Amino acid sequence: MINSLTTPFGRFEAAWxxxxxxxxxxxxxxxxxxxxxxxxxxxxxxxxxxxxxNADTSVFCETYDVPLDASANCVIVTAKRGQEVSFAACVALATTRVDVNKTVRKHLGARKASFAPMDTAVTETGMEYGGISPLGLPAHWPVLVDEAVSASPYVLIGSGRRRGKIILPGRFLAQLPQAEVLAQLAG
Structure with a gap:
């Protein structure tokens, strides 16, 4: 049995x-x-x-006593330019909303950008909805990280499954090979 560790926030039975x-x-x-x-x-x-x-953000935070501003959501975006469709992940604090129509669209050089439908996000990531993680996405996808996330001492993110979450320093996400930290990705 692996010993349980202490988390920087929240109320969990165990952490590893x-x-x-x-x-x-x-x-x-x-x-x-x-x-x-x-x-x-x-x-x-x-x-x-x-x-x-209890995987959905607001229920999760209430159930496990996690501050909303310590929870980061990873949303999948589709970007279209002509007939070409590409994907990107956006990571923002749960207290904010990703600016898809302006910041993301312009950054990706797309004519149109929108949140990916749930079934598309699940299929393209190979992860469960309600647990999509910025860790483990296709290597060619940009991972756009709001600077407030990367500046957070610790954030809670998905594990790729609805069961379980990951807690890590915000700067960890900025070190992903495909990560790009953006000011005002979310507001």
Whole structure:
């Protein structure tokens, strides 16, 4: 049995180093942590096992006593330019909303950008809706991280599954190979 660690916020039965509990993560999320090359130590990413029925942000935060401003959502966006369609992930604090129509569209050089439908997001990421993680997305997708997320001491993100969440330093996300930190991605 792996010893439980203390989390910087929230009320959880147990927490572990995420890299040591791959069974609590989507396969691609576990692979990203296993292959981690960032300056932030991989051991700084923790995982908590939670009830999948409480995965939606507001319910999760209330159930596990997590401040909304410590929770970051990862949303998938489709960008269109002519007949070409591409995807990107946007990571923003739960207290904000991603500016898809202006900031994301312009940054991606798209004519039109919109939130991906749930079934598309699930299919393209290979992750469960309500648990999509910026860790483990296709390598060619940009991961746009709001600067408020990267500046947070710790944030809670999806694990790729509805069961379980990851808690890590915000700067961890800025070190993903495809990450781009943007000012005013969300407001």
């Amino acid at each position: 180093r995420a890299v040591e509990r791959p069974e609590l993560l989507a396969a691609s999320t576990a692979a990203t942590l296993r292959e981690w090359q960032g300056a932030e130590p991989v051991e700084s990413a923790l995982v908590v096992d939670t009830d999948p029925e």
